[in-house]
Amino acid sequence: MSSTSQVQVKTTTQRIQITPARRRGPLVMAGLWVFLIISTIASIGIGQVEIEPDQIITILLDEIHVASPTITIGDFNLPADYTTVQKGTVTIIRLPRVILGLMVGAALAAAGTLIQGMFRNPLADPGLIGISGGAAFSAALMIVLGNTVFSGLSDLLNQFGIRPVPIAAFLGGIITTFLIYRLATVNGRTSVPTMLLAGIAINSLAGAGIGLLISFADDNQVRDITFWNLGSLVDVTWERVETTAPFILISILPMLFLSRQLNALLLGETEAQHLGVNVQRTKQAVVLLSALAVGASVSAAGIIGFVGLVVPHLVRLMVGPDHRYVIPGSLLLGAGLLVTADLAARNLTGGSEILLGVVTALIGAPFFLYLLLRDRQRGALI
Amino acid sequence: MSIEAKDLTVKVNRNTILVNQVSLTIHPGEILAVVGPNGAGKSTLLRAITGDIKVDSGSVWMDGQPLEQWKLGERAKVRAVLSQTSVLSFAFTVLEVVLMGRGPHLNGSAETKRDYAIAYEALAAAEVEHLAERYFTTLSGGEKQRVQLARVLAQIWETPPNNGNRYLFMDEPTNNLDLTHQHRALQIARQLANQQVGVMVILHDLNLAAQYADRIMIMHRGEEVITGNPCQVLTPQYIEPVFNIPIIVTQHPTLNRPLIVSTA
Numbered sequence: 001m002s003s004t005s006q007v008q009v010k011t012t013t014q015r016i017q018i019t020p021a022r023r024r025g026p027l028v029m030a031g032l033w034v035f036l037i038i039s040t041i042a043s044i045g046i047g048q049v050e051i052e053p054d055q056i057i058t059i060l061l062d063e064i065h066v067a068s069p070t071i072t073i074g075d076f077n078l079p080a081d082y083t084t085v086q087k088g089t090v091t092i093i094r095l096p097r098v099i100l101g102l103m104v105g106a107a108l109a110a111a112g113t114l115i116q117g118m119f120r121n122p123l124a125d126p127g128l129i130g131i132s133g134g135a136a137f138s139a140a141l142m143i144v145l146g147n148t149v150f151s152g153l154s155d156l157l158n159q160f161g162i163r164p165v166p167i168a169a170f171l172g173g174i175i176t177t178f179l180i181y182r183l184a185t186v187n188g189r190t191s192v193p194t195m196l197l198a199g200i201a202i203n204s205l206a207g208a209g210i211g212l213l214i215s216f217a218d219d220n221q222v223r224d225i226t227f228w229n230l231g232s233l234v235d236v237t238w239e240r241v242e243t244t245a246p247f248i249l250i251s252i253l254p255m256l257f258l259s260r261q262l263n264a265l266l267l268g269e270t271e272a273q274h275l276g277v278n279v280q281r282t283k284q285a286v287v288l289l290s291a292l293a294v295g296a297s298v299s300a301a302g303i304i305g306f307v308g309l310v311v312p313h314l315v316r317l318m319v320g321p322d323h324r325y326v327i328p329g330s331l332l333l334g335a336g337l338l339v340t341a342d343l344a345a346r347n348l349t350g351g352s353e354i355l356l357g358v359v360t361a362l363i364g365a366p367f368f369l370y371l372l373l374r375d376r377q378r379g380a381l382i
Numbered sequence: 383m384s385i386e387a388k389d390l391t392v393k394v395n396r397n398t399i400l401v402n403q404v405s406l407t408i409h410p411g412e413i414l415a416v417v418g419p420n421g422a423g424k425s426t427l428l429r430a431i432t433g434d435i436k437v438d439s440g441s442v443w444m445d446g447q448p449l450e451q452w453k454l455g456e457r458a459k460v461r462a463v464l465s466q467t468s469v470l471s472f473a474f475t476v477l478e479v480v481l482m483g484r485g486p487h488l489n490g491s492a493e494t495k496r497d498y499a500i501a502y503e504a505l506a507a508a509e510v511e512h513l514a515e516r517y518f519t520t521l522s523g524g525e526k527q528r529v530q531l532a533r534v535l536a537q538i539w540e541t542p543p544n545n546g547n548r549y550l551f552m553d554e555p556t557n558n559l560d561l562t563h564q565h566r567a568l569q570i571a572r573q574l575a576n577q578q579v580g581v582m583v584i585l586h587d588l589n590l591a592a593q594y595a596d597r598i599m600i601m602h603r604g605e606e607v608i609t610g611n612p613c614q615v616l617t618p619q620y621i622e623p624v625f626n627i628p629i630i631v632t633q634h635p636t637l638n639r640p641l642i643v644s645t646a
Contacts, residue, residue, distance in 0.1 A: 018498070019478045120471060260485055267482065268469045270434050275537070276458030276486040321472035324492075 021322035028318045028325065032332035036102075043098045043339040047346060049089040054080040059090045097236040101342045102335040103248045104233075104297040105307060109334020110255050111290035112308025113315075113326050117262035118286045119192055122316075125309040126294045128199045129287060133206035134176025135169040135298040136229055137213075142168035143224045144213045166240075169228070170247075170299035176202055177291040181284075190283050192269075230357035231304035233342050240300055247296035251289045252331060258285060259323035266321065304357045306364025307334055313371060383445045383547055384409045385580060387431050390440035392423075400426040402604040403440070408580040410547045413571055415595035416584045419625055423604040424584045425466075428553050431582070432463050445547055458486035460542055462534035463551040468526050470518055476529050477514045480504055483536030500539045501532075507570055508532035509563070523558040531555060531567060538579065550574055552583040556590060568594040588642045592616055593634070600624055616640045 045051045051059075058079045061068045068079035111126045119128070127133065142165045146154040154164035180202055184194035210229075214222055261282040264272035269279050297304070315329035341359045348354060385408040392401040401423045408414055408431075416424045429435045431442055433449050442449040444461070462483070470479065483504070484497040493501075505511040508528045513521065518529060538548045552571065556564040564587070571581045572594055585591045591598050591612070598615045600607040602624045608615050617640075621629050627646050634641040 019481065020475060021478070120469060122472065257490075260488070260490065264482060264485060266470055266472050266474070267479070268465075268467070270429075270463075270465060273434070273454065274432070274458060274461075274463045275482065276455040278454055316472075320478070321474055322478060 019320070019322065021320045021325050025319050025322075025325040028315075028329060029332070032315075032329055032336065036332050036336040039336040039340045039343070040098060040102065043101070043343045044090055044094045046343060047089070047094065049085060051082070051086050051090060052076075052080065054078055055082040055086060056090060058082060059087050062087075063091060096238045096241045097233050097342070098339050100236045100241050100244060100300055101233050101339040103241075103245060104301045104304065105311075105334040105336070105338025106331040107248045107252055107293035107297045107334075108304060108307040108338070109311035109330040110252050110327055111293045112334075113312040113323070113330045114255060114258065114262065114286045114290050115308070116312055117265060117323060118283055119196060120266055120268075122313065123309075124196075126290055127203065127303075127305075127308070128196060129290065130176035130180045130199050130202045130206075131173040131291055131294040132298060132303045133199075133203035134179075135173035135295060136303055137176075137206040137209045138172025139165050139169040139228045139298075139302075140210045140213045140225045141172075143228070144217045144221050165224075165228075166243075166299035170295045173295035173298055174291050176206070177287060177295075181287050188280060190280065192283070227355065228302045230355040231298075231302035231360075232345075232353070232356050233301055234353060236300075244296050244300040247292055251292035251296070254285070255289055255293075255327055255331075258282065258289075259327055262286075262323040262327075263321075302357065304338070304360055306360045306368070307338060310364045310368055311337060313368070317371075385431065385445075385549055385582075386443045387427075388441050388443070390427065390430050390442070391438045392426050392430050392435065393438045399604050401430060401437075404601070404604075404606050405440075406431075406582075406599060406606075406609065408549060408582050410549075410580040411575055411578045412596040413575050413581045413583060413594055415591040415598045416582065416601060417586070417588055417591050417598060418601035418607075422601040422624075424601055425553055426604075427601065428551055428582065428584055432461075432551055433457075434463075444549070455486060458537070460538065460546055461549040461551070462537040464531055464534045464553065464555055466553050466557055468530055473517045473519050475514070476505070476510060476516050476518055476521070476532075477501060479518050479529055480514075480532045480536050483533040486537065497536075501536050504532040504535040504539060505529075507535055509566060524560060524563060527555070527558050528563060528567075531570065535570065535574075538574075541577075548574075548579045550579055550581045552581070554584050554586060556585065556587065564590060588616060588621070592639045592642065593637060612640055616642055 041053050041056060044056050045053060054076045058068050059082055071078040108126065115126050115128060116122050116124045142150060142154065146164055150164070157164045157167060180195055180198045181190065183198045184191050210225065214225060217225065261272070261277045264275045264277045265279065265282060267275070273279050294308070311330050311334045312326060315326050315333055319325040319329060338360075341363065342356055345354045345356045345359045388405050390401055390404050391399065393399050404427055406414065416427065418424050426435070430437050433442065444452060444457070480501045481493055481497060484493055484500065487497070502511065502514070505514055508531045510525065510528045510532055513525060513529065518526065521529065534550065538550060542548065550571065555567045555571075559567060568583070568590060571583055575581050575596070583595070595612060597609060598612055599609040600615060600620055607624055608620050617631055618629055621642065627644055630643045630645055631640050632643065633639075
């Protein structure tokens with residue numbers, strides 16, 4: 001009788017192992033925090049005006065009117081003396097730049113993680129859902145036609161103290177993403193492969209549009225467009241930090257609560273649904289949050305490539321693909337790497353700065369190729 | 383209390399009907415096997431009953447409530463579905479994959495020791511304990527299938543606190559499996575049924591269905607041919623026209639079950 005064939009459940013005698021993510025996660029997170037803090041301090045300290053870590057801490061504490069504790073470890077003395085030039089360099093020039101860099105890096109990397117999770121494809125990046133293409137095109141549109149066709153609009157925006165190009169980039173990115181999302185949604189279900197294809201089509205359309213605009217543009221405008229397309233943190237002001245911060249913070253905080261949904265989604269959409277995940281709502285959240293995060297980043301700093309693609313990979317190499325660690329890890333590593341890349345962009349050449357997007361691509365692309373070659377045998381990129 | 387599907391119809395368009403007016407009941411404590419040739423509509427029927435695809439007409443009730451009124455999270459605590467395909471391409475370890483089956487029970491917090499213990503029991507039941515630390519992406523097709531089985535087992539391992547029913551759907555669970563593990567998968571289904579889990583399983587092998595199922599439904603061209611216990615259903619009268627192959631039904635040498643032999 002079949003009812004006699006009982007399943008013998010063997011009692012587990014071996015020591016129960018926890019998952020690699022659980023085992024390594026806390027240590028990796030601590031390491032990433034240390035990297036973030038070191039790269040932040042280095043970014044504030046290194047440049048034409050040198051500022052020591054103890055001076056940075058003293059300046060920051062004085063700024064918020066907190067008395068510095070007295071600590072002496074070798075050359076590190078709190079409170080430290082500093083000059084007004086050093087103080088000005090920190091509070092007016094470097095701090096806003098570094099803070100914006102941290103936010104942009106965190107936003108790009110976390111959005112990359114979400115997009116890769118939703119597409120179940122480690123080669124996806126935020127650009128795939130049209131944010132960067134749409135943003136670059138509308139930025140170019142405003143750069144080239146802002147004084148002629150759209151002069152009324154840009155005058156109006158300027159009156160309200162809104163710079164026309166960043167807002168055009170932000171809205172352009174969001175609108176394009178929404179368009180792609182609508183294109184791929186039929187009867188309330190979003191087809192991820194259709195989104196991918198629509199994204200590719202819209203991106204090349206945006207590229208063609210930018211090419212067209214360039215043929216009408218003068219030399220300065222072409223230069224501005226190039227700046228946008230390669231990203232830069234030159235001349236970041238507190239005002240730009242203040243206008244960008246709300247969008248980035250509002251978008252990255254909810255990302256931390258999508259880990260379980262994204263993990264389940266990696267098993268497949270039906271499987272995720274069977275595990276109790278509202279798949280459609282998760283996809284909406286991913287698209288909305290990444291569009292906001294990347295849109296705000298692009299509008300503040302132009303298109304900075306490779307951060308959204310490479311950072312999630314680096315974090316997965318360290319903790320595996322569990323989003324409960326990959327999302328916070330990407331936020332930390334993205335922030336740290338972006339300010340480090342900006343540090344390099346500022347200081348590698350003596351005179352003028354290299355564009356930030358050039359640095360991230362110069363480091364990111366070869367590294368990515370290395371990952372591809374290394375993982376060819378394993379059959380899967382993690 | 384059971385899962386009841388009433389007059390389910392699924393169409394691609396007006397002329398192509400995948401499932402036509404099929405009704406069935408999945409009772410707790412029994413295995414219902416659905417058999418039929420390729421393209422008979424078995425998987426479509428399963429996906430309609432699990433709510434994965436929209437039906438053109440008909441309804442599905444689970445424990446007295448229409449399926450669509452169940453919250454996704456609540457449904458996932460008592461009902462698991464093992465599908466045929468596996469798209470996971472990220473390098474999770476086997477243990478991590480099986481722990482995902484505990485997801486519906488976590489309410490957003492981390493897995494407890496109990497969840498780990500259940501995951502290991504499920505791994506042991508599916509005989510993939512030794513693969514716990516391996517990357518899922520590096521496994522063979524059959525090993526992947528067994529890990530997915532362990533994942534759905536972990537999902538409905540425990541009786542719900544309110545002593546409610548549990549259900550398991552399996553779409554060709556024996557695919558890619560060797561003989562031992564084909565039987566293993568169905569023995570697990572049998573054991574769950576003995577614990578009052580209602581199981582619906584799609585099978586290709588009529589003899590496996592004969593050996594393990596309490597009731598069998600034969601499907602052909604989107605329609606129910608007959609449903610009944612193995613001895614009633616697995617006869618040349620029903621099998622030969624549907625599968626278009628001559629057969630002899632005899633008795634299994636040791637089990638009180640029919641045995642189907644092809645004479646083609």
